[in-house]
Amino acid sequence: MINVFQPSLGPEELAAVEAVFSDSWPGLGRRTTAFEAAFADHLGVDPARAVFVNSATAGLFIAVELLGLGPGDDVVMPSVSFVGAANAVCAAGARPVFCDVDPFTLNPTAADVERSLTDRTRAVILLHYGGLPGEVAEISRLCRERGVRLVEDAACAVASRVGDRACGTFGDIAVWSFDAMKIMSTGDGGMVLLRDGEEAERARRLAYHGLNHHSGMSASRSVARRWWELDVAVFGRRVIGNDLTAAIGLVQLERLPGFVERRRSVAAAYDRLLAGVEGVETPPPVPENHTSSHYFHWVRLAPGERDRVAAELLDRGVYTTFRYAPLHRVPAYGAGPVRLPGVEEAAERTLLLPQHQGLSDAEVERVSEELVSAVARRPPHRSEPDR
Template sequence: MINVFQPALGPDELAAVASVFEDSWPGLGERTTAFEAAFAEHLGVDPRTVLFVNSATAGLFLAVEVLGLGPGDEVVLPSVSFVGAANAVCSAGARAVFCDVDPRTLNPTAEDVERALTDRTRAVMLLHYGGLPGDVERIAAMCEARGVRLVEDAACAVASRVGERACGTFGDVAVWSFDAMKVLSTGDGGMVVVRDPDAADRARRLAYHGLRHQSGMSASRSVSRRWWELDVEAFGRRVVGNDLTAAIGLVQLRRLPQFVARRREIASFYDRALSGVEGLEGPPPVPEGHTSSHYFHWVRLEPGERDRVAADLLERGVYTTFRYAPLHRVPAYGAQGVRLPGAEEAAERTLLLPQHQGLSDGDVKHVAEELVSSVTGRPEAKGGRP
C-alpha cells in the first residue's frame, strides 16, 4: 500500500537516539535546548521565545492559555482546520467561530476572516493549509489594526515562507507539529513560538507545572540553598519535550531542505501528469514570492466521483484521504445551521494524494497512472520522471 503520509527516518536519527541512551538522560535537557535554538535560527527569531513541547495540540492549548482566552471571548478559525484547534478554544470556555475558505486553496482570505469578526472577537487562529502560506500577510495586518491576537497553526508549514519571512512569525503565538505524519517528524512533538518574551517565559512555566524554577540538579546552583522547594506561579501541566525526541528533531531539521526539495519534485510531477485530465483539477500554483512546505498535494473531482475514486484507488493499493473535515458540521462546537459554501464544497470534492519524501519515482508514477485510469478509464499518465 502506498501511504499518504510517512516519515523519513534513517541511520542518522538512530545514531542520535543511541547517543541519548549513552548519556543515560532521555528527559528534558541539553538536546532540547539545542533543538529550540536550531529551530529559532531556522525561523529567524529569538531562541528565548521558542519552546519544544510534546505535541502541537498541547501547543494550541498553551497558546489559548497564554493569551488569556476564556468565557465571553470569540476566536475565529477556518472551518477546514484540525479538531485540536477548536478543542483548545472551546475547552477554555471561549467560543469557536468558523469562517469560510477558498475551495481551491482551502485557506481563508482576509475577507473570509473579516466576515466572522464581531466586537467579541479576541483572537484569530489561522491554519496554513497543506503548507501554503495563504493570505497571512493581510490577515495579520487586519488583526493588528483591530487589536485582535493572531495564533498561527503552522503544523503544515514547517518550511513555508512569504518572501524571506517564515510562516509562524506573523502572529502573536505560533505552533508547529512534528508528529509521525509531518514533513519533520520526531514521532510526537511540537514547537511553540510566543513573540513577546515575557509571555514566552509564562508559556515555559505553564508547560512545566506552573513552576517558576524547575527543581532538580539544574537548579541546585542557581535558585537557592534549598533548590528542592517549589514556587508555583500558575496551575500548569507537564507538556514539555524531551532529549530523546529532540535528538531526532535536530537531525530532521538538518535534513529538512532535502525533504522539501523532494516534495516539490513530487508535486511538480503530479501537476504535469494530471494536467488536462477531464474531471480532474489540481491545486492552484504557489503564488509568486510564497514558499510551500508541500505537506499536502490534493486534487478536486466532481462531488459524486470523489468517494468512488478514493475507494477505487484503495483497491489498487493507493491510500488517499481528505483532511480536514469541516468543523462547523461537528455538533460539539455548536455551529449547527451555519453555511460555509467554500468549506462544504472542498469537503465534497478534495482528495489528498500520497505526498512524502519516502515515495520513489515508481510510486509517484503509479499513483498518477492509477488516478487517471480511475477517473477516465485510460491507463496512461503524462509527466516523464518525478
C-alpha cells in the same frame, strides 16, 4: 500500500538516540535547549521565544490559556482546520466562529476572516493549509488593526515563507507539529513560538507544572540554592518535550531542506502527469514570493466522484484521504446552521494524494496512473425514466 504520509527516519536519527542512551538521560535537558535554539535559528527569531512541547495541540491549549480566552469570547478560525484548535477554544469556554475558505487553496482569505469577526472576537487561529502560507500577511495586518490576537497553526508549514519571513512569525503565538505524519518528525512533539518575551516565560511554566525553574538535571544550571523547593507561579501541566525526541528533531531539522526539495519535485511530477486529465483539477500554483512546505498535495474531482475514486484507489493499494473535515459540521462545537460555500465545495471535491519525501518516481507515476484510471471508470449517468 502507498501511504499518504510517511516519515523519513534513518541511521542518523538512530545514532542520535543512541547518544542519548549513552548519557542515561532521556528527559528535559541540554538537547531540548539545543533543539529550541536550532529551530529558532531556522525561523530567524530569538531562541528564548521557542518552547519545545509534546505536541502542537498542547501548544494550542497553552496559547488559549496565555490569551486568557474564556466564556463570552469568540475565536475565528477556518472550518477546514484541525480538531485540536477547536478543542482548545471550547475547553476554555470560548466560542469558535468558523469562517469560509477558498475552495481551491483551502485557506481563508482576509475577507473571509473579516466577515466572521464579531464584537466579541478576541483571537484568530489561522491554519496554513497544506503548507501554503495563504494571506497570512493580510490577516496579520487585519488583526492588528482590529486589536485581535493572531495564533498561527503552522503545523503544516515548517518550511513555508512569504518572502524572507517564515510562517509562524506573523502572529502573536505560533505552533508547529512534529508528529509521525509531519515533514520532520520526532514521533510526537511540537514547538510554540511567542512574540512576547514575558509570555514565552509563562508558556515554559505552563508546560512544566507552573514551576519557575526546572530540575537540577535540566539544561539550566541557574537554580536556587535549595532547588528542590517549589515555586509555583501558575497552575500548569506537564507537556514538555525531552532530550530523546529533541535529539531526533535536531537531525530531522538538518535534513529538512532535502525533505522539502523532494516534496516539491513530487508535487511538480503530479502536476505534470495529471495536467489536462478530464475530471481532475490540479492545485493552483504557489503564488509568487511564497514558499510552500508541500505538506499536502491535492486534486479536485467532479462532485460526487471523490468518495468513489478514493475507495477504488484504496482497493488498488493507494491510500488517499481528505483533511480536514469541516469543523462547523461537528455538533459539539455548536456552530449551528452556518453557510460556508467554499468549505462545502472543498469538502466534497478535494482528495489528498500520497505526498512525502520517501516516494519514488515510480510510485508517483503509479499513483497518477491509478487515479486517471479510477476517474475514467466513472459509472454511466442514469437518466430518469420517461413518465
